[in-house]
Structure formats: structure tokens, C-alpha cells
Amino acid sequence: MNLLFLGDVVGRAGRDAVIAALPGLRARLKLDFVVVNAENSAAGFGLTSKIANEIFEAGADCVTLGDHAFDQKEMLAHIDTEPRILRPLNYANSAPGGGARLFNAPRGKRVLVAVALGRIFMAKPFGDPFSAIEAALKKHPLGAGADAVIVEIHAEATSEKTAVGHYFDGKASLIVGTHTHVPTADAMILPKGAAYQTDAGMCGDYDGVIGMDKAEPLRRFVTGMSGGRFVPGEGEGGLSGVFVETGPDGRARRVSPLRLGGRLPELVPEVY
Amino acid sequence: MNLLFLGDVVGRAGRDAVIAALPGLRARLKLDFVVVNAENSAAGFGLTSKIANEIFEAGADCVTLGDHAFDQKEMLAHIDTEPRILRPLNYANSAPGGGARLFNAPRGKRVLVAVALGRIFMAKPFGDPFSAIEAALKKHPLGAGADAVIVEIHAEATSEKTAVGHYFDGKASLIVGTHTHVPTADAMILPKGAAYQTDAGMCGDYDGVIGMDKAEPLRRFVTGMSGGRFVPGEGEGGLSGVFVETGPDGRARRVSPLRLGGRLPELVPEVY
Amino acid sequence: MNLLFLGDVVGRAGRDAVIAALPGLRARLKLDFVVVNAENSAAGFGLTSKIANEIFEAGADCVTLGDHAFDQKEMLAHIDTEPRILRPLNYANSAPGGGARLFNAPRGKRVLVAVALGRIFMAKPFGDPFSAIEAALKKHPLGAGADAVIVEIHAEATSEKTAVGHYFDGKASLIVGTHTHVPTADAMILPKGAAYQTDAGMCGDYDGVIGMDKAEPLRRFVTGMSGGRFVPGEGEGGLSGVFVETGPDGRARRVSPLRLGGRLPELVPEVY
Amino acid sequence: MNLLFLGDVVGRAGRDAVIAALPGLRARLKLDFVVVNAENSAAGFGLTSKIANEIFEAGADCVTLGDHAFDQKEMLAHIDTEPRILRPLNYANSAPGGGARLFNAPRGKRVLVAVALGRIFMAKPFGDPFSAIEAALKKHPLGAGADAVIVEIHAEATSEKTAVGHYFDGKASLIVGTHTHVPTADAMILPKGAAYQTDAGMCGDYDGVIGMDKAEPLRRFVTGMSGGRFVPGEGEGGLSGVFVETGPDGRARRVSPLRLGGRLPELVPEVY
């Protein structure tokens, strides 16, 4: 199967880039399954039902959320009506929605997606991601219920994301981090066959500060004083994510970063 | 000028990789100036005088340190005898050593190196990096005292590192982050001519958890219990860093990640 | 001199308690100088000019602020017109207003007030409080320019507040912590004559969660989900603070907690 | 029943104070049950079996631990042999020992003790204390299995500790915080009958920095540089804790702080 994971969509720039590019990428990369983290797509904070629908229409099969899952209050109700949207498994015991789901893919394939929050350097306390992911993966093991397994770890610390990678290697097709909004250059296939990248990067304006217009972040950092709200950057959005090709056993036989548009050098894998 | 910056050297694997590769890289990349962050080179924690000398002998012109600057207590005395070692500008008012220095480079060129710690998600409080770097750069401005300026921001948060990049664009040849030990895939030249990469990555064993053997980090993450000390991974070390070519005005006209050895895909820029 | 320090005023409950009680306390305790921290007096977040004036009219000589100093944006302009309001010395280099001031008190006495933020467990990074306070105290030393010196350390960690106490013992009449909104039971006179209490407590509704109505904090802690904004508790406000009597040398010869109204047991020192 | 809870024992000063005073206090206060948090009793870090035995011999019925539970590695094995020692419920899934236990008390009474860690401002991530305590209390409800219930919340943030108090009011005889090492002045009986105090304070040298000799903490705060290890203060230790008298329904009908020895003003309740 050919899988694509796109990192945190930030604001209009990110949405526009995803909506414009994803239909073409589905064809060009012969994609079987597409996951898009959209936790920052609504003016930088959270996700609305309208935006979620636009991203699904553009070709996403699953939309994930992170610590900003419920910044838009309508999502509290909407998520229970739209099973293709996942919030982190360990967001809160009482959170609506779910954090893992087995999706149907073309040709009778089944894809398990699970997303969890890290706990290091996060603003709020969350439950243990390792046991949460482990429980989700046990229900639909790779090769025994799931033809592909995508694990997203939405976390700040590189150490925690790397540990998730090693721990679930052998049980996932792709283990990918999100949340820092900067893609890492460490795409690799781990020894037991999981594709891994510490952070997928974001889909948004790379001429800002992690997707936000840079004026306000710079003011706060340099002067220590707030001068208003954070707003997404309005420059041309770039896509950033990870492409994985799995073999019959669900393990990765190829992994490649994908970068398209905006300020980062373009990198779109060739698929034959 | 041709500049190379190598990220945090971790343990013997990192040291061996640097010592083995740097002499060849100096020639192959026609390097005029090399900076190596070595804050984790002594068993993962700090730097000794012996290791510093080995890194200088291998071809480094400047060795920098981060939050682990004085994990090896001998460095408290040694740093005042070795002006080529820099600790972060804002480490502490009373810290020995200095955080910025104007170095002599070939052909009468002068290179200013300044290193500062970020403040977001760091275990200890530090002074403001923006004003600290600004003061250092005012003493030897790019193009008026310094032929090249290298700013290292040793920080966890991508937002803070990106803000440093934007803020000092136009005043530096290279602005590069360190500390997360994972290279980012966002090498770019900012609008006013500074080469930028959010994190240089590390020099060490990429089959661990940010350079450390993965057993103990995994135990702590998964069980919540410590089972011993962190020790550096002993797999083959990979080099990770950033190569920059500056023009006569000291601005970057080319930037490229450099990755060599270990588990990351090799990427060594061609220099003619 | 007889000094009174009242901790963080929270919302209407706290304001009403201060305004009702302070005129009587001024007479009963023969107060020469009164400092009130009012950083949470405006609906729990910040201070308005109107509320500041009410607190001054009730008998405060100085109103201090903490990390919530500028939650009400009008304070950004107002503080420069009202020198009796102090924001923390180390809030930000570019913050309006000042963090220390020498006030005139009855009978030709002069009182220096200085307030600084701690750095441990605070949501934002701040500059070093120790050097900031030290510089302020050097300008008007106790016994040589200032007849009384009040140091407020607005901080979370008991360790940091205790360290401030020990460090400035001998140089202040009173060193008192704020910010946790819970009074500590450790009022004491330190060896070199400074009265000390780790936290003054708050003026507000003690039947809440640190002055806020308990419904929303409990919801967030128990469910992990936000259900709305924090609002101040509306129960009867209690006053909490510290009373100090200084001798001719400005050192404390008596220290006593003051608690009045609300749910805490009443404790008002007798003054003859 | 008459219950006494003593806060974190720090080093020899704290141990000596507990061992000297507890036998007399048991008689003087007609104590039925005594809990002592001893997480800092072994040179400031953790607990050894030898020290635990000394504290039991002095009259403790239960010894609790906090985030420093296993700083002394021997406790990893010892705790499973000594059911009277409790580590926090939410320390880690895989931690040895338990976090709640029903103890036998005189006259056929049964006392449930449960201890949990807070999550705000703690150095490591822990599981949710609210659900952990709730589960423990459901097994032996107050008045239906337990004649008295003591809940200890070992936490930094006053907000979290206060929320625990409100949440378990009605289900506990005493809810008391530990970890900050400074007693709070807010002993009260909550509306549904639970005695509450935000922090019990510590048993140790109050002329230090939260029980540690003040030289090293001051050095680190003022200079930003470490100069050695933290060692407990060696001044006379003071006891600090909370005394509670429960009625036949297990609810508190009296609560009083207890302070004895050292630098804090003495406060020992009269018991008839």
C-alpha cells in the first residue's frame, strides 16, 4: 500500500495547500490511504466541521488532532458524528471521540490509525502514550487484522518521539511525530520494518514562526510583552509529510519525506 | 567562505565519527571554518579538555557547549584557558568562559561565533537569548568587523529557534539550532541572507534515543521507573550538520545539510 | 513603623473585603504603610485603573502586580501615569512602569518597595530576580536611604522564595512571597532581622480553588476538559497578609500573619 | 479517632525530631493512627529500610513516599516486604509496592491511607491522581469499610491540591498536601466534613531551603552554577503536620496544625 501522512495544517495557507495539492498527489503517488493532522487548521487553533469536510473532500481518509483538538468548541459535538476524525487516545478520559480506528482502504485492505500525545514539555498533563498506543495496536495487530498501521505521536520532545518509534517498531507500518511544525530529516526504516520520522513538519506558511505570522511571536520573544493574538501566516503554504510504501506484510519497504510548495525545497518521491 | 557546523557530539560514537571524518571534510568541502558543538561528547554529559583537544586536532576551529556545558567539572577551569571553547552567552552571569568570540580564519578573515540557550522547555532558567546575542553581534557586525557570523541557538522549542532565525536574519551568515539531537529538514536562506536550519542534528549513534543507548530511555518511558544511568549508544556514529557558503558580504549564498555515516541517508554537498 | 502586606486580591470578593476592612485595619494596627498585590483583582485577571483607585482610596500606599500584571490591557498605559503601581522588576525589559520605588511615609519616613517574579515553574521565562532585587536595594539601602524595605517575590516554588528570603535577610524589613494564593504558616524573623513569610495568601473567596469558583478548575482537573472560563469565587472574601513592626534600624521586631473574614480562622495581631 | 499526619521528613534533622517527639505525641495527643511522609529522610533523597524501621518504632503506623520514593534503590525491593510503606498510587504502573492500604487501628478500627502525586509543575509525568484516588476510596469507603480515610496529595501546585480537597470532601477524614515542605496556614474542615490543609510542611531544619542546607541552593539560584550536591540542613529539626479528631462517622470534627521544635512557633493542640 502507498500511504501519505501530512503534518499539522496551519490556517488558511495550510488548508489551501492541502486542498490544492492532495487530489493530484493521490494520483501521482498512487495513494491508498491519506492521514492529515489538522489541529491548527481553523485560524491556527483547532478544527471546524466545515474545514474537516473540505480536507476529506480533497482526499484525506483520516483527519487527526493533537493538543489543540477542541480549541474550536463545535468539535466537541462533531467528533462523535464523524468517525474519520481522531483525537489523541490519551487526551482525557472524558473526551468525546476516539483516538484509534480501523479504516477500510481500497482492495479490501484495512488501515489502523492511532494517535497519542506525548507528555514531555506539554502544557497540560496527559495519560501515558505508550500503554495507550499499545492497547490500541493489540486490538488490530499488523498482519492480523490490520494491513497497515499508522502511529502518530503528537509530542514536543525528540526523545519521547524516538522512544515511541523504537517501542512500536515491528508493530506499525509508519510511526511519525507531529506538533513541532518543523520536519525532521531522519526518515528511516527501523530494524523491524517501521517507517519512522521524528516530525512530519506542518502544512502552512514556512515564512513564519511554526506557521504563525512572525510579528507577534517575535514581539513576545524579544520584548517579553504580548501585543495581540497569534494569527497564521498568510504566505504561500507548503506541504510537509511522509510517504510510505508497505509490502504485503504491512512493513515499510520505502519511506520518503514529501515537501511541496512554500519555502522548503521540493521533494516529491517518484512512484512507478 | 565555506563554513561547517556540526551538531552535538554524543559519546564515543560521535567523537570517533568526527575525528575520522573531519580532516577529509575540511579538504573535500574546502572549509574555512568549522564549529562543533561538543556538549555531550564526554560519556554523553559535558566535555573534557582531552576530548576538546582531539576535536580541535581533527579540524575544528571552535567548540561550543550548551546546557550540559559544565557537566564535567574540569571544564569550569579549563574553559578559561582555551578561548576556542564557548559556553552559552546566557548560561549564567557567573559562569567561567565566554559565549562569543571573534576568530581568525584563513586569508585574514574573521569569524564571529556566538552561542546562546533558549528558555522554552529548558530544565533551568536562563537569561534572555535575544538581547544576549544582539549585544554580541553589535561588537563585531557582519561586514564591519566580522566576515562571517555564526549564531547557534541551543534550544528545545522550534518556535524559539525560528524566532531567533528571523530576528538575526541580515546580521548573521548562519543561524543554527542545536539541542534536540535530530536534524531538521528546513535548511534555507532567509530573506536577508542568513542560512538557517532549526536543528543541526547530532553526531552520534542514530540507533538510540537522541544518541543514548535506547534501553534505559525506553525503560523510563514505558515503565516510569529508572533502571540505571543513561549511556551513549555504541553503534556507528553518524555526522550531522550544516554547510554554508558565504559571499563577499558575509551572507549565505548556499546552504546544505551534511549527513555522513550511521543510519541517516548520506548527504554531502559537492564543492567545486 | 507598622507595615501591612496583603496578598493577591482575587475578583470582587477580594476587592470588597479589602475595601471594607482596610480603613479599619489602618487605624487598629496603626499602619504606616500598606502594600496590596492586586494582580487578580479584575475578574481574576489583572488590574484596571478604576480598581486600583478604589484600593488606594481604601488605604493602600502601594499596589503591586505579578505575572498577571498586564492581563487588562489598559494597565499598559495606566501604569506609567500612576507611580504607586509596581509591576515586577523582571517582568520584561520593555514593560511599561517600574518594579521598585521609594515611597514617602508618615513622619518623614521612606519605604522602598521592590517586587520580582520567580523563575521556577512559571509559565513564561523571566529575568533573574536575585540580581534585579539586589540592584533595586542598592539604590536605597535599608538604613541609608530607606527606613523600611519591603521585598515581594511573586513565585511558585517554595525553594526559590525561601532562597530570596535568606539572600536579602539583613537588607529588608519584610520579604514576602505571593502567587500561590495560599498563606503559609512560617512567619518568622530571619537571623539578620528580616520578617519573612513564604506566601502571604490571597484576599478572596477561600471556598474556591485559589480564589476561583471551584466548578471549572474541578472540571478541568477531573475530566481533563475545559468547560468555560475561570471566574472568581463569589463567597465572602477573606483577607490574608503579613503585619510587621520595624524598629529604628528598619529591621523587624515583630511579624504576624493577618487573616480576617472568609473561611480561614481569624488572626489579627494586637497593636498597642 | 485521633489522627496525626507529619509532612516530609528531611535528613537526620527531620528523623531525629520525629524519633524524639513522636512517642510523647502519641500519648499527649491520644493518637490512634500516625502517618509520616518520609520521602526525604535518607540524606534528603528517598528512604532506606533502616530509617523506615526507626520511624515505625517511634510510633508511625504508616510511612508514605512521594516523587523521591525510589531515590534509594533498596526501597525497590524493600517496599514489597513492608506493606506499611506506601508509594504514590500513580507513581508508575510498574512500580513495586502499593499506594493505598486499609490499616488496623486500635479498638477494631480501620484506617484507609491513600497517597497520590500531582501532575502540575512536577519534573516527571504521572498518571491522573483524581481517578487513582477515587478508585482506592471506592474499595473501602468512609463509613463502609473504613472508619477513617486519609488522602495525601503530594504535589507542587496549590490549585491541584485544593481541587483534590474539594473533590474528595465527604469521602475522607483528612485530605492533606505534601511536597512543598512549607506548611500552609489554611487548616479547615470542608463543608462535607473532610479536614484539609494544602501542605503539611516538613519535618526538618527550617533554617535552610526547604530542609536542605541553604548554601548550595543559594549558590545555584544566585550564580546559576552548581557547586556540589544538596545536603540536608543540620540545624535543629522542627516537626510539622496536621492533627485531626474524627467523629463516629469518620468525618473531622476538629483539625489543627501541629508544629514543634525548630524555628517555627510551637503549636501543639490540647487534647483532653
Ligand SMILES: [Fe+2]
Ligand atoms: Fe500543531
Ligand SMILES: [Fe+2]
Ligand atoms: Fe500540537
Ligand SMILES: [Fe+2]
Ligand atoms: Fe545536546
Ligand SMILES: [Fe+2]
Ligand atoms: Fe543540550
Ligand SMILES: [Fe+2]
Ligand atoms: Fe495571583
Ligand SMILES: [Fe+2]
Ligand atoms: Fe501570579
Ligand SMILES: [Fe+2]
Ligand atoms: Fe519532599
Ligand SMILES: [Fe+2]
Ligand atoms: Fe516531593
